[in-house]
Structure formats: structure tokens, C-alpha cells
Amino acid sequence: MGKNDLKMIQGRTLHALLRRSPFFCCLLMAMLLPAWGHATPEPAQSEILSKAQAMELQDDPYWHVLLHYQKAGKGFTSRVDDPNFFLAPDGKTNPKAELQTAITAFFQPLEQDVIHPVCRFPARFAWIAQKIGPAASAFPIKECPRFEEIYSQIQPDSAVLIFPTAHINSPASMFGHTLLAVETKGQGRLLAHAINYSAVTGPAWGPIYAFQGLFGGYQGYFSMLPYYEKIQEYSDVAHRDMWEYPLNLTKEELRRMLLHLYELDNIHSDYYFLDENCAFNLLYLVDAARPGSDLANQCPYVAVPVDTVRLMQKDGFITNAPAYRPSKMTRVNHLKNGLNRHERALALKIAEGKIDPVAEVAPGASDTKAAQTLDLATEIISYRYTRKVMPVETYTERYRSVLAARSSLGKQEAPPLPEPASPDSGHLSSKIWLGGGTDDGEGFVRLGWRPLFHGFDDNLRGYEKGAQILALNTSLDYFPEKGRVDLHQLDLLDIFSLAPRDDVFKSLSWRIGTGFHQMMEKDGNQGAAYVFNMGGGISKDLGPLGLGYLLAEADFAATPGWDMGYGAGPGLRMGVLAEPAPWWRVRLEAKGTRYALGDSHTALNWSAESTFATSQNTGFHAKALFMDARDFSRTRIDLSFHLYF
Amino acid sequence: MKKGLLTAAGLCIFLAVTPMAVAGQDNYGCGLGSMVIENNESLVSQTFAATLNGCFANQLFGMSSGTSNCDRPDSIVYNEKINTFVADNMDNLAADIAKGQGEYLDTLATLMEVPSEQRPVLYSALQNNFSAIYPSSQVNHTDVLRNIEAVM
Numbered sequence: 001m002g003k004n005d006l007k008m009i010q011g012r013t014l015h016a017l018l019r020r021s022p023f024f025c026c027l028l029m030a031m032l033l034p035a036w037g038h039a040t041p042e043p044a045q046s047e048i049l050s051k052a053q054a055m056e057l058q059d060d061p062y063w064h065v066l067l068h069y070q071k072a073g074k075g076f077t078s079r080v081d082d083p084n085f086f087l088a089p090d091g092k093t094n095p096k097a098e099l100q101t102a103i104t105a106f107f108q109p110l111e112q113d114v115i116h117p118v119c120r121f122p123a124r125f126a127w128i129a130q131k132i133g134p135a136a137s138a139f140p141i142k143e144c145p146r147f148e149e150i151y152s153q154i155q156p157d158s159a160v161l162i163f164p165t166a167h168i169n170s171p172a173s174m175f176g177h178t179l180l181a182v183e184t185k186g187q188g189r190l191l192a193h194a195i196n197y198s199a200v201t202g203p204a205w206g207p208i209y210a211f212q213g214l215f216g217g218y219q220g221y222f223s224m225l226p227y228y229e230k231i232q233e234y235s236d237v238a239h240r241d242m243w244e245y246p247l248n249l250t251k252e253e254l255r256r257m258l259l260h261l262y263e264l265d266n267i268h269s270d271y272y273f274l275d276e277n278c279a280f281n282l283l284y285l286v287d288a289a290r291p292g293s294d295l296a297n298q299c300p301y302v303a304v305p306v307d308t309v310r311l312m313q314k315d316g317f318i319t320n321a322p323a324y325r326p327s328k329m330t331r332v333n334h335l336k337n338g339l340n341r342h343e344r345a346l347a348l349k350i351a352e353g354k355i356d357p358v359a360e361v362a363p364g365a366s367d368t369k370a371a372q373t374l375d376l377a378t379e380i381i382s383y384r385y386t387r388k389v390m391p392v393e394t395y396t397e398r399y400r401s402v403l404a405a406r407s408s409l410g411k412q413e414a415p416p417l418p419e420p421a422s423p424d425s426g427h428l429s430s431k432i433w434l435g436g437g438t439d440d441g442e443g444f445v446r447l448g449w450r451p452l453f454h455g456f457d458d459n460l461r462g463y464e465k466g467a468q469i470l471a472l473n474t475s476l477d478y479f480p481e482k483g484r485v486d487l488h489q490l491d492l493l494d495i496f497s498l499a500p501r502d503d504v505f506k507s508l509s510w511r512i513g514t515g516f517h518q519m520m521e522k523d524g525n526q527g528a529a530y531v532f533n534m535g536g537g538i539s540k541d542l543g544p545l546g547l548g549y550l551l552a553e554a555d556f557a558a559t560p561g562w563d564m565g566y567g568a569g570p571g572l573r574m575g576v577l578a579e580p581a582p583w584w585r586v587r588l589e590a591k592g593t594r595y596a597l598g599d600s601h602t603a604l605n606w607s608a609e610s611t612f613a614t615s616q617n618t619g620f621h622a623k624a625l626f627m628d629a630r631d632f633s634r635t636r637i638d639l640s641f642h643l644y645f
Numbered sequence: 646m647k648k649g650l651l652t653a654a655g656l657c658i659f660l661a662v663t664p665m666a667v668a669g670q671d672n673y674g675c676g677l678g679s680m681v682i683e684n685n686e687s688l689v690s691q692t693f694a695a696t697l698n699g700c701f702a703n704q705l706f707g708m709s710s711g712t713s714n715c716d717r718p719d720s721i722v723y724n725e726k727i728n729t730f731v732a733d734n735m736d737n738l739a740a741d742i743a744k745g746q747g748e749y750l751d752t753l754a755t756l757m758e759v760p761s762e763q764r765p766v767l768y769s770a771l772q773n774n775f776s777a778i779y780p781s782s783q784v785n786h787t788d789v790l791r792n793i794e795a796v797m
Contacts, residue, residue, distance in 0.1 A: 186755070187752075187755060187756075188748070188751060188752045188755050189748075190730075190734075190748060190749065190752045191726075191730070191752060191755075191756075226729075226730075226733065228730075228733060228734055228737075229733065232737075236737075371744075375744070378740055378743075382736065385678060392678045393782075395677075395678050396676065396677040396678045396782035396783070397782040399677060399678075399736065399739070399782070400677065400739070400779050400781070400782045400784075401782075403739055403740060403742075403743035403775065403779070404743070404775055404776050404779070406743040406744065407742070407743040407744075407745075407772050407773070407775030407776070410745065410769075410772070411744065411745035411746055411768070411769070411772065412744075
């Protein structure tokens with residue numbers, strides 16, 4: 001049974017299954033692997049082999065792109081972990097052996113029911129043939145018919161890099177994601193072919209998920225789907241706005257990209273959330289499209305999707321502005337903003353089935369407003385269904401009846417949806433800062449570093465409002481009077497998600513943070529303590545006043561400076577986060593903790609902070625903090641200059 | 646050896662068919678409401694699912710597979726591409742038809758090769774006949790295509 005036959009039998013379903021089950025995958029690959037050997041060396045073969053050797057093709061950067069080789073010690077190792085990606089037994093670490101084995105394999109005669117090596121690795125074949133020149137006519141097969149058939153179906157005309165932004169209320173996804181879409185001329189974007197690299201994950205308990213994702217426990221595969229399915233997934237269901245960056249790839253480059261993608265069909269690599277992730281693996285496709293480009297090797301250790309967008313801009317793959325595709329949540333909020341309180345309430349009642357939509361179209365309201373009210377009701381119904389709050393029968397009935405009412409109102413122009421700043425225009429992902437201040441009258445100098453990603457003390461431009469994710473957020477304070485250096489703060493991880501709650505979106509807000517902070521000790525001095533804090537609550541959109549929030553929390557702190565060495569108890573946090581101007585961000589917060597276990601006491605913190613952006617990657621930050629714990633209080637004021645890189 | 650392979654192949658085909666049967670029971674046909682919907686997982690696993698973009702990878706090259714589990718309309722006017730598109734985008738297309746505009750409607754017109762100067766007339770005809778195209782909530786994509794053809 002050949003690979004092609006398999007595909008014809010059961011298309012998507014079979015393949016989905018194969019990828020769920022490594023066992024079947026291996027088994028089938030074993031079945032499909034053609035038998036090597038017995039290839040009698042021909043004069044033409046020896047000629048090509050020696051020519052390839054003379055040209056040192058194994059050292060050509062493009063060969064290393066096609067095999068995903070990276071430097072490892074004195075030699076090379078491929079980032080691809082699937083043995084089926086290599087023809088030579090030591091192909092993963094030996095570019096030369098892989099090249100020679102490939103040339104030999106390309107001379108194999110065509111056999112029924114066996115996939116010819118040219119069809120397994122058409123990009124390698126095309127490149128070698130082109131490098132060898134006229135001698136390549138000795139290869140018994142000139143191209144892979146199956147690939148040519150697919151290529152003529154797709155007729156690639158242009159490609160777009162797609163960036164779905166953060167998942168609202170899921171800041172762990174706030175790095176975003178990237179995929180590619182290949183468009184056919186004259187077909188429109190919805191029908192483009194989306195190329196996606198993702199980990200194949202089964203249902204798993206959250207922490208297991210995280211562990212496996214971080215440390216390569218899942219396998220990543222490429223997939224290709226109609227782009228409209230990805231739009232449903234991200235924009236309609238997951239409420240992620242999408243940005244579409246056009247790539248300036250020529251037809252010839254697109255062909256090379258698809259040739260390489262074809263080689264990666266059914267090939268897995270271990271998926272690492274931080275570096276060898278979706279965004280990183282797409283870089284290989286772009287590198288394969290344009291020989292001489294070297295995106296994958298320029299990628300920093302942590303491949304943040306938006307940074308790969310910037311990398312492609314820097315290297316000239318993206319020269320035009322992106323297109324914006326608002327998510328369902330954005331569309332709902334926009335429609336809500338265009339209606340008054342009465343109309344919004346009406347839309348909600350229609351969506352809840354309490355009012356007949358046709359009654360709404362009665363004389364009185366203007367057609368435009370009536371249409372917008374019904375459009376809002378439609379979006380809410382669809383939202384509730386995708387959240388499984390509404391059963392399918394209710395959904396289809398109500399959705400159809402609201403649309404039927406809407407259809408009688410004619411085509412109505414909706415107010416244009418304002419486009420936010422694109423993700424690439426935001427600050428870079430890493431930050432250092434330098435500043436100083438006074439701690440209860442004692443002066444200090446501060447130095448800080450944060451490798452990732454975005455916090456409430458950064459400019460909002462290009463980022464998701466209400467989402468903070470900080471990793472290894474570190475700062476040191478130097479007190480010249482005492483000649484002492486304190487660890488002011490080390491946030492190993494700090495995630496804060498403020499998703500505003502309203503009539504439509506019954507979102508919860510939450511946070512979790514762990515690391516080391518300066519805490520008030522028994523004698524009124526400060527000392528570094530390990531802290532763990534988590535909480536949940538609600539936030540409200542207060543319009544120009546920003547986002548207001550209230551969270552119930554649980555706190556734990558451990559330090560030798562406390563009785564029994566630790567304290568734990570409930571806490572309450574409330575605050576406001578606002579953007580009075582595009583370059584200005586303000587946060588006011590009050591937090592109280594009642595340590596009931598261990599060192600029993602109460603601690604109160606009041607803070608006001610403000611961030612002023614002076615450019616995309618520079619800004620000032622000022623903060624005043626008043627701490628009141630046990631019978632002591634302290635005031636700390638500081639100012640620092642932030643530089644993003 | 647051969648027997649083992651056959652068994653494995655048989656098992657694969659069996660397993661491949663099973664999810665379709667399950668899907669049928671869940672009433673996800675090709676009518677309204679057949680889009681992908683969210684799993685009610687815990688917040689943490691949702692978080693990481695989104696992070697890893699954890700969906701099952703799909704077949705890489707299978708664009709022409711068509712709507713394997715849906716009926717095809719008997720009208721020859723509609724090719725497989727139109728079928729697949731309408732079946733996969735029932736809800737968004739219905740919304741566009743009701744509004745008389747939108748990207749899904751544009752794509753349908755492109756697939757039907759309607760020249761751009763004729764589209765305003767087509768869109769308005771479809772909008773005016775929304776209730777004829779979607780006579781009930783049980784309508785499936787085949788009915789929709791037949792009804793659209795009747796309006797044109």
C-alpha cells in the first residue's frame with residue numbers, strides 16, 4: 001500500500017488518527033519505507049557523486065536549511081527528530097553521508113507501491129539537480145508526479161504570515177502564534193491554504209501539559225488546512241484578533257517552500273514551547289523558499305512569535321503593512337460601543353430568546369440601529385454557542401430567526417472598526433532598566449533585567465490590554481551609604497489576566513506569581529523572602545478610567561526573618577489600570593494580606609505607578625509604594641529608565 | 646509478517662471510520678452549528694492547550710478530499726470546492742447573506758465565478774430571499790446550495 005493510496009482512502013480522519021498515535025505512525029512508516037540497497041553503481045551516479053563532493057555541496061548553507069542542521073560542537077545535528085527524515089543511518093549528524101545517500105537513492109528505479117526517494121524529498125532532489133547542472137539528466141526520474149499534482153491544485157500566488165494575538169484570559173498564550181497562508185490567485189484569502197506547525201497533544205492534566213510542552217514531551221507536525229478553519233478556531237472561537245502580514249515571496253520561492261513542506265509531511269520534531277515551537281519551525285519554510293536567507297539561525301533562544309515577525313521584516317520578507325482581522329469578541333465590543341444602553345439590553349434579550357427579533361424591527365428605531373442591534377444579538381448567540389452555554393438546537397433556531405429578521409433590513413453600513421496598533425509596533429520582548437530612589441529616606445541605585453515579555457509597567461501599544469506575563473523579572477538595589485546590595489525582586493513567573501466582565505462575557509480575572517520579594521521582617525527591616533501568590537476575581541471596564549479589578553488571593557511567604565520561618569493566609573487586592581494617553585499608563589493598587597498561619601500578622605501595601613513611553617523601545621517608570629506591616633511602615637519612591645531590546 | 650500488516654491496515658481503517666460515526670451521534674452534520682466549538686476544559690489545560698496550539702495535526706496535503714461525510718447536491722452547477730466551502734462555513738455564510746455583504750459571501754461569489762459588477766444584484770437577491778434559502782434551522786448545506794440556485 002503506497003502513501004498516496006492511504007491518503008486517498010480516508011483523507012483527514014486517518015491522518016488525524018495517525019498523528020494521535022505514535023504507534024500507528026511508526027507502524028505505517030515501517031510499511032511505507034521502501035527497501036534500499038542493491039542499487040548497482042552506474043557511471044552517471046559516480047560522476048554526480050564525485051561532482052557533489054568536488055563542489056562540497058554538503059557544506060552548502062541551503063543543504064543545511066533543507067535538513068534543519070545546526071552546529072553542534074565540531075559537527076552538525078539536525079533539529080528534526082524523526083528518523084524518516086533521513087536516508088543515511090547517521091543522517092541526523094552527518095550532512096555528507098546524507099547527501100551521498102540521497103544522490104544514490106535518487107537513482108533507484110521506479111517501483112509500484114513504493115514511494116520513490118524523489119517523492120519523499122523533492123526539495124533535496126530539485127536542489128541537487130540544479131547544482132549538478134546538465135549531468136542531472138542522468139537521474140531516472142525528473143520530478144515527483146504527486147507533488148506536481150498538488151502544486152497545480154494550489155497554484156500558489158502569494159503567501160501571508162498570520163499572527164493570532166493572545167488568547168484573552170489565557171496569558172500563557174500571550175506570546176501569540178504564527179502560521180503561514182498560501183493564496184491561490186483570484187480566490188480570496190478565506191480559501192488560502194494555512195500551513196501550521198503544532199504539537200500533537202492528547203487530553204492531559206494542566207501541569208503535565210505544561211511540563212511536556214516545555215521539555216519536548218510532545219511531537220510537532222506540520223499541517224495544512226483551509227485558512228477559514230483557522231479563522232474559525234482563532235477569531236470566532238478563541239477570541240484572538242489576527243494580523244496578516246504579506247510576504248513578498250516570488251512564485252519560484254513559493255514553489256521551493258512547498259517542495260520543502262512536502263518533505264516534512266508526516267515528519268515530527270520534538271516540540272519545545274520556548275524555542276523549537278510553531279514560530280521557529282515556520283522559519284525553515286521561509287529559509288527554504290529563499291536560498292541565502294538564514295532566519296532560523298538568527299532566532300534568539302526563546303522564539304517569541306512576534307519576534308519572528310520582526311525578524312522577517314528586518315530581512316526583507318515583509319515590506320508591507322499587515323491586515324487586521326478582528327475576533328468575535330472585538331466585533332461584539334465594537335457593536336456594543338455603537339449602541340445605547342437600551343439597544344444593548346434589547347440585543348441581549350433577543351439573544352436570550354426573551355424577545356422576538358421580528359418585534360424589534362417594528363417602526364420606531366432606525367433601520368441602521370435596528371440592524372446593528374440584530375447584528376449584536378447574532379454575535380452573542382454565536383458566542384454563547386461556541387462556549388457551549390447554548391445547546392445546538394436552541395442555537396440554530398435562534399440564530400436563523402435573528403438572521404431572518406436582519407435580512408429584511410437591507411444592507412446597512414456599520415461604523416468602521418478602529419484598528420489597534422499592530423503587534424510588531426510594540427516594544428521588544430526583553431528589557432533592562434536603570435534608576436534609583438529612596439527607601440525610607442535611604443537612597444539606592446537600581447539595575448533590572450527582564451528577558452520576557454510584557455507587564456503592566458510597560459507601554460500597551462501592540463499588546464493585549466489586561467494581560468501580563470513576566471519571566472525572570474529581576475532587579476537589584478545598591479545602597480551606597482551601607483555599601484549593601486539587595487535583591488529587590490526576582491519574579492520567576494508572574495501572570496496576571498484581567499478580562500473585563502460584562503453582560504455578554506462572564507469572564508473571570510486571575511493571577512499567579514512566584515519568586516522573591518523584599519518583605520517586612522519582625523524588627524521592621526526588610527529581607528528577601530520567597531513568595532507565592534495566586535488569586536481570582538473580576539474586573540470591569542470603567543471606560544476612560546480604565547480597568548478596575550478586585551481579586552481574592554492566597555499568599556505564602558518563607559524567610560528566616562519571620563517567626564516559624566513562614567507565613568500564609570488570605571489576601572485581597574484591588575486596583576485600577578488605565579491608559580490616559582497612548583504613551584502613558586497608570587496603575588493604582590491596594591493589597592492586604594492577613595497571614596494567619598506561621599508568623600501571624602497583617603500586611604498592607606498601597607502603590608501608585610506610572611509609565612511614560614518616550615519611543616517604541618524606551619520609557620520612564622515611576623512608582624511610589626507605602627507598606628504597613630506589624631507595627632512598622634515604610635515608603636519607597638523610585639524612578640527608572642527602561643530600554644527594550 | 647504480511648498478516649500483521651493487513652491487520653494493522655484494517656485496524657487503521659476501522660479506527661478512521663469510528664470518529665465519523667461518533668461525530669454523527671453528536672449531531673454535527675453540515676448544517677448550522679457544525680463549526681468547531683470550544684472544549685469545556687479547566688482553565689489551566691485551556692491555557693496550555695492554547696499555548697501549544699494543541700490541536701491534532703491534520704493531513705498536510707489533502708485539499709481535494711471534499712466533504713466526505715456530507716451529501717453532495719445533485720445539481721451539476723456546484724463543484725466540490727463550492728460544496729466544501731458552504732458546508733464548512735454554514736454559519737458565517739448565513740450571517741453574510743442576512744447582511745447582504747461580507748467576506749464569506751464574496752468568496753462564494755468568487756467560487757461561483759460571478760463577475761464583480763453582478764454581485765450587488767446577487768447579494769441583494771440572496772438577502773431578500775433569506776427565508777427561502779434558510780427555511781428552517783435544520784437546513785443543511787445541500788439545501789442551501791439548491792435554494793441559492795433557485796434564487797439566482
